[in-house]
Amino acid sequence: MARPAPRAALAGALALGWLAAGFGCDTATDMRRETLCRRALPALSPEGAALRxxxxxxxxxxxxxxxxxxxxxxxxxxxxxxxARVRFLVCTFGPGTELTALTTERGPVNGASLYLLRHYYLETPEAEASDPGGR
Known part of the structure; x- marks a missing residue:
């Protein structure tokens, strides 16, 4: 039985590493998207309400x-x-983690509110501290 050439083995290992890194990026992107969506909840919920x-x-x-x-x-x-009813928030993302739309059980969040949320809240320490899933 012939042994694979070292060059072929190296190419195979590099291909596997590249695939694993690609899957890792998707997982990291998905996790970041979930975090951003959760962080939007306190800003869209009644003041003083706890979220489950x-x-x-x-x-x-x-x-x-x-x-x-x-x-x-x-x-x-x-x-x-x-x-006590179940509520929902759907966050739609463009490339990477660019939040492009938000929809709640009451309907879509308008463009101005989405802009303000994205640029002045989601990446702040307050949003991180209020993240209902970050505890």
């Missing part, structure tokens, strides 16, 4: 993330009635 995450994962569209959650009282106690 139910699910964070891919949305129905390409490049989207969906966060399902419930509101809770400031003390963390579950709310009753209409306020």
């Amino acid at each position: 995450l139910l699910r964070v994962g891919p949305g129905s569209g390409r490049g989207s993330v969906r966060v399902d959650y419930r509101l809770a009282g400031a003390d963390g106690a579950p709310l009753k009635g209409e306020e």
